[in-house]
Amino acid sequence: MKCISTLAVLCALLMAGCSTTAPPQPKQSREPVAVKPTVSPAEQRARMIARLLSRAERALARDRLLMPAYDNAYDRYASVLQLDPDNEAAELGMQAIVLRYLAMARDAAQRSRYQEAHRYLDRAATVLPDNAAVSAMIDEQREQTVEPQTPVVADNAVLLNAGELQARTATVKAQLSDLALRARRDEQMVLIVTGTDAQGRWVYQTMREAVKGYLLRADIKVGSPARVEFLSPP
Template sequence: MFTVKKTLVWGWMLCAALAGCATSPPEPVDRPAPEPKPQLTEAQKRERYIADLLYGAERALSRDRLMMPGYDNAYDRYSSVLALEPNNSEAKLGMQAIVLRYLDMARNAAQRSYFDKAQAYLDRASGVLPDNAAVQSLVDQQREALAKPEPRLEAQNAHRLSTTALAKRTDEIKQQLAHLAQTAKEHNHMVLIVTGSDGQGRWVYQTMRKAVPGYLLRGDIQVGAPARIELLPPL
């Protein structure tokens, strides 16, 4: 009897101990709610948008994406800034930089006798700031220079052609022209052909083209002296 009672007592004590050790669910902890992000004012949104436009315009300008392509060019971005802030000095300077770059490209094209390309660059320069008298004056001055081009100086790396060999269309001149055509192809150079007549220049060009079948040999022909071939880097 004693043993049974003792067993019951110990059992009761064990159950009580286990009940006391049972863990209840943790009480919820009150955490402060996250502070809401400050809302930008309309003025701040506008300022950030303009800053993004100016950054993109500078990147496009540095890559000569002046007015093209339509989805990524400096002119459109600077124009958007000026529509929002007509007196934005950074955008005004950017527009002037576009004009100066086009004028520089026009001079480089004219020096290589690419007069059509030079005129196209001048047309774009004129369209950037059509109401700016100073810009239009610069463009007009350069157009006058194109209308009266100075005689082209012979480049230091020009390859002279024998006028006698040209007149006779010898095998030696054909080999020389073929070699120059291959060099132009390897380095992606454009070719300026200077000869005594336009017909002679066309023969030189056709001879060079035959030496590089399947390759579009880009170049121009100019009447002048001495007879020569100039290999020009692409514009």
Template structure:
């Protein structure tokens, strides 16, 4: 009887071992399940730009491109990247934009300067072309058309123009040094030209000096298109020309 009990106990013990072994094998056979990767952090949303800010950005970009083209004498060409097109694009967005209006005036003045330089080298055909381009930039601006007409007339009749009865001589030494005194005198004369809305004739020793005088006077009356012409001669002076 004891022997039989021992055998049964032995069998139960072996059965338990077999069951445990089977369970262990099943556990080992199970694939290892790794935890899912963490969700990526959401990208920060780009700040929304209001329509007004988008328009201001576009205007600023166009003005920058226009100024750059103007500095490089890309006035009416090449297509789509010239000063005229950029300034006109600004005016389509904002019709009273002062910087774009002044940019167009600067194109006119540059063509007038190029026309004078060409005429002084007897390149009259080129001078005429530059005058035509100057007139085309602001065709409805009476002051621009008057400047073009006067320069065309001076080129057609290159006679020595007598000194006007209404003229102011410039300090030659101060002018040569481009001193503060010279700038102050030119600013005063520019203010007079604006108040009377009359054209000036700049008589200077050289074309470069004449351009500097004109630029200095123009900067003294911002927003006003100073109508002027340049003549090489002496003494250096500013002549105030009566209307035709």
């Protein structure tokens, strides 16, 4: 009986051990690791060229052609051509800079600012100095941008600055007032010579306002250079 009792105790102990719950094991993370895609050198160069072209176009639209340094259209396009010597957009951009300077030179010449016009042409010549077609175009416009010789006018004539006359500046208004006072003082008739009939009428109106109450005798003629001539009284 004692042996049976001992055997029962051992069986009970073994069953108790089998029913013991094992401690939970931590779960291992199986989340995928993100891998950044590798950008090829060709793709990096393409992205850089796109950024440079975008900045160059903005600079060109704002007339930042050769200046300021390091923030102008020319430097951006030149950088693109270093990366891609045959880049068509950059080549066209360089030509656009030249054309913009030519337009600025023509505008300055039309306002009789010939020195300013030649400065623009000098800048245009530095953009594509090895392009024969561009150089020929600049030289042709340079020949046309020549300050005309001032024709001989009568000794009693006073020249008017064409640019100031076109802008109707305070300086030319003051000059016309002085001329009107002179005409009244010497009782002289004046001949007004301007580029257009409308300019001539404006000159006469300005002079007449300077001598209100006085009958300013004047004749208007379209011609060049712009001037006011004092005529001897009949």
